[in-house]
Amino acid sequence: MYAYDKYDHALVNSRVAEFRDQVERRVRGELTEEEFRPLRLMNGLYLQLHAYMLRVAVPYGTLSADQMRTLAHIARKYDKGYGHFTTRQNIQYNWPKLSDTPDILQELADVEMHAIQTSGNCIRNVTTDQFAGATADEVADPRPYAELIRQWSSFHPEFSFLPRKFKIAITGADIDRAAVKWHDIGLVVKKNDAGEIGFEVLVGGGMGRTPVIAKTIRDFLPEADLLSYLEAILRVYNEQGRRDNKYKARIKILVDALGADEYARQTEEEWQKIKDLPIDFPAEEAARIKAFFAPPPLQVLSDNVPAVDELASKNFLFDAWLKNNTNQHKVPGHVNVTISLKPHGGIPGDATAEQMDLVAALADEYSQGELRISHEQNLILPHVAKKDLPAIWTDLDEAGLGIPNAGLLTDMIACPGLDYCSLANARSIPLAQELGKRFDDFKRLQDIGPLKIKISGCINSCGHHHAGHIGILGVDRKGEENYQLLLGGSGAEDASKAAILGPGFDEIGIIDAVEKVVAVYLGERNEGEEFLATYRRVGPDVFKEAVYGTR
Structure with missing residues (x-):
């Protein structure tokens, strides 16, 4: 997974210091709530019915065991002992005190996390397939491209105050687990006839008052042109998107008004003006980013594990869990495990601090210290050897997390x-x-x-x-x-x-x-x-x- 460099550390820590000053001024009454509102939203802090809510970014839903432990610690120390995992692969805390939020952001920064651009009229957390880089059915791991988009879009001077919030999703598999057609921009990684990597580009999807399914405006965009083409899409939207009515401000309204063909034409026209500017990532930067997502060194193992079959024959719930909560890995003898956060009668997406600590421990022991969050509000252990499934399920079941309902009716x-x-x-x-x-x-x-x-x-x-x-x-x-x-x-x-x-x-x-x-x-x-x-x-x-x- 991606690791911060010195620029990332400097950027995030400076934002924490800036927000600490803003919170102190608000507490002293030097800022009104109206003046404070845009400042807190830039840092993922909402004011809900009963308390503030802090939304923490988990870029493309990938995090480490240590980061999960920090999320558990924050839930225990600053909230009511739990967190809520969201459909944008983030986590929300529903009860932080305003005065504590700078300390929370600092503790997040210490483990290379933040809450930047999780709210406001900007490009939000880029989401992707929860099995990215670990599933047998993908063309390529989409997460390096999601990371490049994150770096390009963070604090982008043109796109910090868009007409409305903006959401991008990307998938690298034939099975779309990222809901790309319901996003402002959807990207599907694919190969052309020459075997070259590129993207199908869709625009204008979204839900809300006017649900719209995105339309394809380019069948194949070469990999090297990704960022400049996205910039062209957003420039057209930023210039022509409605700002007089927030209910008509999303890109889906503009695409519908112009028509997908006309939006594609204007995007191509804008792209021709900027594609030779230094917007796209150089080959060496792409290689540097991709290196962070190199597959773990897994050994090929047998798919035939007698201990797994034996437990499945004796325990209906374990057998159901195998069928519903495991996904085939690209390396034989391994699977990806979905940990359902949908206990019967429970709150979808919620996890206690103790449960988060357990999942972090399981990740360290069984899944290369790596975790994922799905847009369906569940947690994922990738890269799990099949031989370890009985031990994992036993630990999860004892903690109320062994529910075998992934993809079923109660996985709401x-x-x-x-x-x-x-x-x-x-x-x-x-x-x-x-x-x-x-x-x-x-x-x-x-x-x-x-x-x-x-x-x-x-x-x-x-x-x-x-x-x-x-x-x-x-x-x-x-x-x-x-x-x-x-x-x-x-x-x-x-x-x-x-x-x-x-x-x-x-x-x-x-x-x-x-x-x-x-x-x-x-x-x-x-x-x-x-x-x-x-x-x-x-x-x-x-x-x-x-x-x-x-x-």
Whole structure:
């Protein structure tokens, strides 16, 4: 993984010192909250319903065991003993004291972490595949490119005050685990007919009030032209994006207004003006960055491990965990382990300080001291030898982290909702908890199979409900919490936008409605057919009739 150089250290430490002065001035009353707001947002500090919230960057979701220990320490010392892992592969602390935030940022800086550009109208944390560099199905590891984008975009003078926040995702695999089509810019690493590395470039995706799936504006961009082409895309957006209405300020609105072909034409025109400027990374810098992501020295091992097979034959939960929570590694005899942060009846994405310490210890012992965060709010141990799986699962299970539900119905995405967020209209967390309890049967979950439920507490869509096979959106109906049911969304390579099925429900009603939808699927599916395929084949009417009693 990437290690800071002297410039990174100087930059981050100077930002901490600057913010410490700003916080002290705010505490003394020399800055009003209005004056302080843009300063704190530049450092990832929000003011939510009950307290400040600090969002810490985890670039492209990769961190070390030592960094995870620091996150655990911060949760224990400065918060209420837990952290919340997010869909941008970051972590949030919901209860820090304002006066403590400079000390938190300094402790982060000491282990090469920060909270810069995790908020504000700038380029946010670049996200990618949680299995990047460790999966058998990728063209190339996308993380070096994500790191180059991070370095290029951090404090970029033109793009620090964009019309609206800006999100980039990149994947190097045929299976899209990074939801690139739902981002302002999506990048897919690919090879051309000559075997050269490059990118498919998509623009204009996003959720919120106006959900839009990104459009391809270039089928193949050579590797060496990445940064200058991104700069051209952003220059067009920065010049023409709406600034008079924040609800129409995202690039998706501009791309829709101009049309993808016209946006591509203007980007190419702008690119011709700047592509020969010293924007793109020189070959030696690309090589330097890529060296940080060299694969670990894993030995080829046998995929046949009798001890694993024996435990799986005796323990249903371990067998289910093997099937659902492990992903094939590029090196034989190894896997990537998904640690589900979705315990039945628990809060999606939350982990206690003790759990974070345990995961860090497991990373040191079994996964080369490396960890990942997925955009589905789970943790990953990459590079794990299959022979170590029984020991890992036993330790996780004892800590309440051995849940074998990755990719299943209870592996839900949920935003913080009205329990924390000042923008929310409805609660998301209690709804996720009750759904987890309603479907608290592993054999039933296995029978249902892969099914993604995503819950948002408001139209801002932080829970990605538009991309859920089953999406739930909380809204305000005359002062009461009301939940809309959406079906048919996808965040994968077959991206699709979920559609509202009908009128909304109260909390109990929406849980009953989900159960009816699942029952229809089980009755209508063909052998081996997953939920989304069934929905697309039979259409919404049969589901609508079961839920509402009418088509």
